[in-house]
Amino acid sequence: MQISPQGAPNIRQETVTEDVSSTAFIRKLENHLRFTSSERDALQRLTQLNVRNVRSRVTFIEASAPASEISIILSGWACRYKMMPDGRRIIVAFHIPGDVCDFHALLTTAADTATEAMVNAKVSSISRQALGNLTALHPRAGQALWWESLVSASIQREWLVNATRRNASERVAHLLCELHVRQAAIADGAEEALCMPLTQADLGNACGMTTEHTNRTLRDLQKADLIVLDKRVIAIKDPDALVELSGFDPAYLHMQTQKVASARSPGAIAIDKCLNTAEV
Amino acid sequence: MQISPQGAPNIRQETVTEDVSSTAFIRKLENHLRFTSSERDALQRLTQLNVRNVRSRVTFIEASAPASEISIILSGWACRYKMMPDGRRIIVAFHIPGDVCDFHALLTTAADTATEAMVNAKVSSISRQALGNLTALHPRAGQALWWESLVSASIQREWLVNATRRNASERVAHLLCELHVRQAAIADGAEEALCMPLTQADLGNACGMTTEHTNRTLRDLQKADLIVLDKRVIAIKDPDALVELSGFDPAYLHMQTQKVASARSPGAIAIDKCLNTAEV
DNA sequence: CGTACTGTTGATCAAAGTCAATTGAGGTGG
């Protein structure tokens, strides 16, 4: 599972110096407050200090690793997972560009989750030290980070509801709605941002379902004309119907209302492996 | 569900001035760092500024309420829940003395969960304003609070795993283990602290199970000699076997190791309604 | 052109939900 992809077994990640964008990250934080330009600059600089490329399906944050830094997804997708004693893997979160994927690293105790890139990704790391300097100088930035961690927790709660109280179709539909909205909130018009690199296995795992049943459920949703399956792409055909079916209410995402609204705009979204062949 | 108990339909809560203890709260925060006595004093004072009694089964934090303060349980138990559109209630967290039960109040957006007292409880409220003053004066106290919110999130993740990947017996056993350890960590020898006021319905709800199946599962655990059911009391008979059965690993609670160890000590714990008749 | 995922399909089965009563304890009021 955490096997390096073919071709570069030894080079699991490499530091990059080229230009990368941390706008998604700052945009997400600005859900909670508006930064001054100096605050924004400080965040921008901090997120570009230490950026690395991570190859698809590589676990770049180990559960047992002594954590001394937090990581932010700059591009690509990642999933956070827990391992069961019997080796089963449970996805507890998806992380898209702009997401901080290991707030728990701020705790002094050992991490209980690992994080894997789902496609080739760019990840920025900020040391606890650097973070301390930032919050000392820009307390509001620290506060925004805390808030962001609270939003993560809120999403986690909704996932519990999703997996325990909704049936298979509702679960999948709800997760698609969530990803749709989160995705739209960080998109800046670029179609790349609207690409969701999810396998059916990942999708099902996150919903607490087997791959087989996920597949059948997706077929049902297609039969009902809510989505379209084509090769390895899942396209949302009827967003409103998905919202209706799953009882999706974006309040738990704690976004500014206009960002939520923008996700309601028509237009299909593809969930596929398009990013797998992206540059790295 | 959120009906006031018989006898005092109009007096849902009252402010108390008598002496209350915030040691559990401070003890929990000291899982992460050791406070100076001035920090401890500040926290102590802050948690005693605004204390109220909440009657059993009263929702004291509404989901829609404009949140301007966070609440800390001083005594008694509470549960955080979400409502489904169809009126079903889903418990997403249990809160015991020392727990902050609504970190999300720090967000400027609307809350997505409500909190109900499961027995008569004492709750301290700290305004966002007062909290700001505290963290400005004592940054380490603010940091400890952030950490505490990260621990909450970690517990939330484990609940997702619990509800989706373990069978009924394992789920119940795992939750009993968690509550056992959390309870032991704040207990200071008083037997009152070792009393868990949980109905079978609550227990099942938190595990994503029906009341009926929870009841049958508890019978099974009793048949296997892991617990003892007596009237409305669930007593843990074999803690080690419960840990073994459920695959419980306390790492996700992010506690100091000696606190976890103390919970391994023998001695049955009662889960009953003993606190329902407590003073209020 | 083989190797390895990812996706697809079918048959079977079991865990847990649903529906429907009933019991028992504790508190209330007369």
Add this chain to the structure above:
DNA sequence: CCACCTCAATTGACTTTGATCAACAGTACG
């Protein structure tokens, strides 16, 4: 002190959702 009420716990019969097991097909990539 007793009839009564309510809530929590129990129990049984039946149903259903989704897991399990077992192949197999399509794609991608070296």
